[in-house]
Amino acid sequence: MMPDAPFHADLAEGPAGARAYWQTTEDNLRVRVAHYPGPDAAQGTVLLFPGRTEYVEKYGRVAGEFADLGYHTLTIDWRGQGLADRMHRDPRAGHVNLFQDYQFDVTAMLAAADELGLPRPFYLLGHSMGGCIGLRALIEGLPVDAAAFTGPMWGIRMAAALRPAAWALGWGSIRMGIGHVYAPSTGPASYVATVAFEKNLLTRDRDGWEYMQRQVNDIPELQLGGPSMRWLHEALNECLTLARLPAPKMPAIAFVGSDERIVDVPRIAARMASWPGGQIETIEGGRHEVLMEDALTRGRILTRIADVFASAEAQPETARSTA
Secondary structure, eight states, rough: OOOOOOOHHHOOOOOTTOEEEEEOOOOOOOOEEEOOOOOHHHSEEEEEOOTTOOOOOGGGHHHHHHHHHHEEEEEEEOOTSTTTSSSSSSSBBBOOGGGGHHHHHHHHHHHHHHHTOOOOSOOOOEEEEHHHHHHHHHTTTTTSEEEEEEEESSSOOGGGGHHHHHHHHHHHHTTTHHHHHHHHOOOSHHHHHHSGGGGOOOOOHHHHHHHHHHHHHHHHOOOOOOOHHHHHHHHHHHHHHTTSOOSSSEEEEEEEEOOSSSSSHHHHHHHHHTTOOOEEEEEEEEEEEEEGGGGGHHHHHHEEEEEEEHHTSSGGGGSSSSS
């Protein structure tokens, strides 16, 4: 039986009865998973992979709309963020040893889904870094019937002239034993807690911004600062590696905002163009976190995702297997 973990239902604003649990990974780290219940006669369970800096309460509203559409939702605090074990003595540093280590967390999440007896089929929704972790998991056989992504981190947006320097700094910092230091221009401050709404790159919706701010201000332990040099190096390497691998054979859709300034949109377009039956939609005026835009926009995106999930039911089993 999984032990209960803290969960802030009032801040999540999700469906009634949501609970969080501790899970221990194969490499002996503690991560937090949260189950947002759906209807009794559910159409399946969404495995929601959050982005960097995120945590389970952030997707309460999304889980509520998935419940209305007929799905349970299971989400996670990745290692190094939320209330999961942090990876460095500086708890604000967004750090990981190897990007592949996130797959230990995926395995723990699947074990939690089984222990809770969550209804199948499973579906994937990955946001930003969660889209990167999710694509790797799909390639390695994640048992889902369809996938959706919002602002997936399949490349990090930066000026072309800076990319060689980013690679060199990341590589050098690891070999010098300083891979834990913050990447240039970042530090321990939480972006959501400190940036004014008018200057943020995440959402144009003030209510969505204030929703996120309430969470990290009321529970400061949820705050995370900038990425470490090692995280940056690992992320760049994983994005490059994944770009060279074929897309899984299953229904999939990706959404990007027309005002996306954090991840590499051409990489997303190239991936979806090569994905058998893959679709990509642009959210006009949307920023990086299209599910934190206004309720109308969020509802339209989730309805489209549910349509793609439902389309998987009509496909033969062989068409849903990974490449």
